[in-house]
Amino acid sequence: MQTRYDLILGSRRFSNYLWTLISFSGGIGFLLAGLSSYLGVQLLPFGNTETIVFIPQGIVMTFYGTIGILLSLFLLLNISLNVGGGYNSYDKSTGAIQIFRLGFPGKRRKILLQYKIQEIKSIKLSIAEGLNPKREIYLQTKDQRQIPLTRVGEPLLLSQIEEEAVELANFLNIPLEGL
Structure with missing residues (x-):
């Protein structure tokens, strides 16, 4: 085998779909609750919004609703463009x-x-445990640049990332650093 091809998953992850739906x-x-308090009409099919006063509660709920919808639209745009x-x-x-990635339009x-x-120069494995664990594989050039090869998102299992780094280093016949 002379060629290795690793597909990198970008924004089209299950978690992004889930967060888009939730937000x-x-x-x-929130938007319907805020508008219900402004219009004095029950727009929500569940719950009672008659006790919500538009100033200050209704306006804040309308603002939060708008922000939630805008966030979901941003996530949907990321998913459709497959950023990363x-x-x-x-x-x-x-x-x-060759390392190819998709970004934002422009x-x-x-x-x-x-x-x-x-x-x-080598394949470098960077592992940092703790509250925000970091497990990444880098391609280190002879002029000391480090190009990340792993996807962004939830960290892979330690054994899985080590195995992937060893396989890549063996395939390219270059040393592995960081183990």
């Missing part, structure tokens, strides 16, 4: 490494980094 539902609920998604391609026959929507295997 949209909550936003609609892409691939890592390693081709031993040509000696080329001049730099598509990011493509290309390296020769000879430019790579």
Whole structure:
């Protein structure tokens, strides 16, 4: 096998779909409760909004509802654009490494980094445990640049990230740092 291709999952993760649904539902609920207090009409199919006074409670609920809906629209935009998604391609026959990621619309929507295997010093594994654990694999070049190869989001299992780093280092026949 001369080529290795790793697909990187971007914003199209289950957690983003879940948070989009939760923030949209909550936003609609708060917005309808705030509008109900302003209009004096029961817009929510459940609950009683007759006791909510528009100033200050209703206006705050309307504001929170609007923010919740805007947040869900932002998450939906991220999901539809697949921000952060892409691939890592390693081709031993040509000696080329390609790292491709999608970003936000604009001049730099598509990011493509290309390296020769000879430019790579090592594969670096960075592990930090604690409240916010960090488990990442980096491609370290000879001029000391570190290019992240792992996806952003929930950290992988320690055994899984170690195995992935070892497999990549063995495939590229370069040293592994950080173990």
